[in-house]
Amino acid sequence: MKTINFTQMKDGTKEEYDFLAEMEKPYLSLTVDRVLTELKNQGEDSLSGYKITRLEHGLQSATRAYRDGADIDWVVGTLLHDVGDGLAPQNHDRFSAEVIRPFVRQEVAWVVEHHGIFQMYFYGHHYGWDKNAREEFKDHPCYQSCADFCERWDQSSFDPEYDFETLDFFTPMVRDVFSRKAYDPKVIKENQVFGLPEPIFHKLS
Incomplete structure (x- = not known):
């Protein structure tokens, strides 16, 4: 069989499926590979006005997570937290979360999914928005994880002077995460919240 015969899904046979x-x-x-390509594209096709590219923002954020001793789920999730910017700039947080959701624990996917509204805490008032809109989730188990993620790794990562790691450094970690069995309960760890590691302060070269 080179192609299926059906033209409507309801007519397909088990053999065809x-x-x-x-x-x-x-x-x-x-x-x-497609995810890494999209990430690389953010180094060339990026939002204007910032001092660094969107790729550099992801690398800087992930570097902070890595240097704080975060595990691979946090590091890869942080690297890819804005990967949806290109195709879904109005809801990039949810788009990015869906990219990683099958392969990381639930806590990390939730934080990536909601980081947009949590980030508003730092700038929303400049647009006349409710900077405290994140309080809608104040009783959610992942609230503090998301608040900490934004404070420590996201909002602070627009610094052209920060010595961040390269994409090549993180690529093996991304490949490891995406090689996992999708939605493996041992990975997803549903309803388990661990929070971010305690911050480590580094002397940058």
Whole structure:
């Protein structure tokens, strides 16, 4: 079989769907390459006005997480927290969360999904928005994780003088995370909240 015969999904046979499942495997395995390509594109096609590119912001944020002793879920989630900017600039936080959700624990995906509204705490009042809109989630178990993520790793990472790691440094971590079985309960750790590691202060070269 080279292609399926049906033109409406409801008419497909089990044999055809088994065939499609096999055809999908190589495509799924290349997801990480597409994600890394999108991240690289942020180094060239980025939002104007900032002192650094969107790629550099992701690298700087992830470097802060890494140097604070964060685990691989936090580091990769932080690196990719704005990966949705290109295709979904109005809801990039939710878009980015869906990219990583099958492969990281629930806490990290939740933080990435909601970091947009939490970030407003630092600038929303300049636009006449409610800077405290994040209080809608004050009783959520991940509230403090998201507040800490924004304070320590996101809002602070627009500094052209910061000595951040390269994309090549983080690529093996991204590949490790995306090689996991999607939605593995041992990875997702549903309803478990660990918070961010205690901050470590580094002397930068």
